[in-house]
Amino acid sequence: MRKSDGFLLFIGGGILLLAAIFIQAHFVTRANLPLFQQKAEVVKSLGLTDLCLSTEARYTRHLSQSDWHAAFQSHPLALDHFPIGSIIGPPETLTKPHDQIH
Amino acid sequence: MIKSIEKQRNIIDFTLSSLWRRKGKNLALLVVYTLVVFSLGSVMFFTQALKNEAAIILRGAPEIIVQKLVAGRHELIPMASAQTIRAIRGVEAVKDRLWGYYYDPIGRANYTLMVPEGMDLKENEIIVGAGISRVRQVFRGNALLLRTYDGRPISLFIKGILSPESELLSSDLILISATGFRRLFGVSGDDATDLTVTVLNKKEISTIAAKIVDKLPDARAITRDEILRTYDAVFDWRAGIMIAILAGAVLAFLIFAWDKAAGLSGEERREIGILKAIGWETADILQMKFWEGTIVSLSSFFLGVILAYFHIFYASATLFEPVLKGWSILYPEFRLTPFISGYQIAILFFFTVIPYTVATIIPAWRAATIDPDVIMRT
Numbered sequence: 001m002r003k004s005d006g007f008l009l010f011i012g013g014g015i016l017l018l019a020a021i022f023i024q025a026h027f028v029t030r031a032n033l034p035l036f037q038q039k040a041e042v043v044k045s046l047g048l049t050d051l052c053l054s055t056e057a058r059y060t061r062h063l064s065q066s067d068w069h070a071a072f073q074s075h076p077l078a079l080d081h082f083p084i085g086s087i088i089g090p091p092e093t094l095t096k097p098h099d100q101i102h
Numbered sequence: 103m104i105k106s107i108e109k110q111r112n113i114i115d116f117t118l119s120s121l122w123r124r125k126g127k128n129l130a131l132l133v134v135y136t137l138v139v140f141s142l143g144s145v146m147f148f149t150q151a152l153k154n155e156a157a158i159i160l161r162g163a164p165e166i167i168v169q170k171l172v173a174g175r176h177e178l179i180p181m182a183s184a185q186t187i188r189a190i191r192g193v194e195a196v197k198d199r200l201w202g203y204y205y206d207p208i209g210r211a212n213y214t215l216m217v218p219e220g221m222d223l224k225e226n227e228i229i230v231g232a233g234i235s236r237v238r239q240v241f242r243g244n245a246l247l248l249r250t251y252d253g254r255p256i257s258l259f260i261k262g263i264l265s266p267e268s269e270l271l272s273s274d275l276i277l278i279s280a281t282g283f284r285r286l287f288g289v290s291g292d293d294a295t296d297l298t299v300t301v302l303n304k305k306e307i308s309t310i311a312a313k314i315v316d317k318l319p320d321a322r323a324i325t326r327d328e329i330l331r332t333y334d335a336v337f338d339w340r341a342g343i344m345i346a347i348l349a350g351a352v353l354a355f356l357i358f359a360w361d362k363a364a365g366l367s368g369e370e371r372r373e374i375g376i377l378k379a380i381g382w383e384t385a386d387i388l389q390m391k392f393w394e395g396t397i398v399s400l401s402s403f404f405l406g407v408i409l410a411y412f413h414i415f416y417a418s419a420t421l422f423e424p425v426l427k428g429w430s431i432l433y434p435e436f437r438l439t440p441f442i443s444g445y446q447i448a449i450l451f452f453f454t455v456i457p458y459t460v461a462t463i464i465p466a467w468r469a470a471t472i473d474p475d476v477i478m479r480t
Contacts, residue, residue: 003115006398014404018447021411025440032439036158036268042268044162046218047199047298049329050233051156052233052273055212056430058203062214063336064329065169065176084254 111391113386117393120373132402138354139406140413144258145348146446147339147414148422151438156333159271160326162299166311167199168323178293183318187299190313194302200283204248204276209237211432213262215283216274223279228258231274232266233432246276251288258282266435273434299323351453371469378474387470388463395462399455407450415440 042048050062059066137241168187170179184196200217213234223229228246240246245257264272298430301310311323374387382390413421415438427433 002111002115004111004119007114007118011400011404014400014408018404018410021408021440022442022444025415025442029439029441036155036439038265039159039268039271042164042264042271043159045220046216046272046275046277047164047197049160049163049167049324050332051152051160051270052214052231052275053152053270054359054426054428054430055214055233055274055432056428058212060428061203061212064324064332065167095471 110389113390114397115392117390117397120390121394124369128398130403132398134354135398135402135454135458136405136409139350139402139450140409142348142351142453143407143410143450144413144419144421147410147440147442147449148419148438150443150446151414151441153334153337154441155270155439158422159331160330160333163326163329164199165301165304165307165326166299166314167296168223168299168314168318169296169324170318170321172320176288176296179296179321180293181294183321184297185313186317187297190310190317192302192306194300194312199296200280200289201295202283202287202289202337204286206238206248208247209234209431211237213276213432214274215278215286217280217283218277221277223261223277223282225279225281225285226256226258227261227279228282229262229264229275229277230260231264231272231275233434234276235263236435237432248286250286256286256451269434270436274432313389323471331406374466374469375474375476378470384467384470388467391462391466391470392459393458396455398462399458403455405453406454407447411440412443414438419444462473 049064052061053063054060168179170177170183179198179236181198184198187193187196197219202215204213204215205211206213211234218229221229230240230246234246235241238246240260242260242262244260246260247255247257249255258278264275264277278286283289290293299310299314301307307325307327311325314323315321377387377390378384413419418435418437419426423433
């Protein structure tokens with residue numbers, strides 16, 4: 001077999017695998033829809049506000065409920081104490097002003 | 103047409119042989135390049151899947167949450183504030199929420215305690231998340247010993263375990279009755295953790311939120327839209343690990359591009375000189391270099407993307423786990439749903455394959471346009 005044939009086979013295999021990933025992802029997402037429905041129901045019935053991604057600090061447990069400008073917490077430039085702070089950015093509530101300026 | 107295809111195949115044959123002659127360097131390049139695509143792809147798949155999942159399941163979050171602030175910190179809100187909010191036109195219902203955190207020195211983990219609405223729980227009964235069950239090795243029918251605010255131990259009986267499927271939401275949750283909650287934390291019957299507000303006309307949510315803050319200046323109102331946007335923003339490309347990995351990848355590409363643009367190695371230049379001397383056209387050499395870049399970058403791209411997909415959706419993002427876990431003892435076990443789109447793959451392709459392929463052609467073009475005699479003598 002020529003080297004070019006081997007390379008083209010490899011690229012063809014890669015394209016096929018990528019296509020298979022897309023198809024598989026599509027079907028898994030569709031199959032998980034009832035699960036999402038179930039989770040959305042849990043959120044609604046319990047009145048939840050956040051995903052439980054990290055439990056190491058309260059502002060990482062409830063990202064959308066964190067304090068405003070508390071020392072070492074939540075501020076975009078505050079020195080962060082916890083490793084999760086290197087992954088997540090400041091919550092939306094921090095980017096709006098506290099009060100309306102008259 | 104067939105002749106042209108045959109020519110390209112010959113060039114690919116030659117390029118592969120040429121790459122194989124410098125196999126050590128090229129294999130190392132392939133590994134590093136694959137790792138760059140893998141890390142970028144992993145972050146992209148991970149953040150997109152989390153963003154989509156949050157957007158779908160948090161749609162049921164309360165429309166407005168009203169929290170009292172004292173000295174910049176969240177405080178208990180008097181139930182009387184609910185009356186003030188109810189008086190605002192357009193408000194459909196105001197409910198109090200009781201929730202808080204409990205640090206368990208035995209499990210060395212933080213739990214979220216919450217009083218569910220419409221769930222029949224006795225004072226000493228609780229329902230716990232799957233994560234707590236795993237960490238404390240407690241199951242249905244067992245008792246969980248907690249300490250009240252004044253140090254007295256209380257035994258709470260586990261009525262049930264929340265479904266492991268919803269661990270991404272409820273891993274650290276303890277559902278408890280209102281009386282049990284107040285007894286545990288010493289919260290008086292006149293206070294709540296915060297208030298949730300339902301609005302008649304959903305288009306007026308932000309207006310009502312502004313009116314609430316106007317009536318209760320010491321409170322803040324968090325709207326559902328803000329909650330959803332928080333998850334959209336925290337996993338945005340500008341945030342934390344995304345920018346760190348992007349910066350790393352961009353730097354890696356700068357090194358690649360600099361290495362390539364700084365010129366070819368003496369051996370590569372001699373090869374070009376010889377090829378030109380034996381009759382190769384400048385266009386042929388450029389095509390050879392184009393294939394060289396394409397072979398390396400496409401191979402790395404496919405390997406990197408496929409590995410990233412399996413890493414995130416089938417290996418539970420193992421490499422990100424230490425960062426996500428951080429200092430948490432209680433960590434949810436979850437498998438993300440593969441939300442991937444052609445757009446993501448296209449972005450990844452343009453970030454990785456195109457710059458490298460272009461970077462290989464420019465110095466080759468410079469070398470290929472010089473007289474072969476000059477190249478071979480240098």
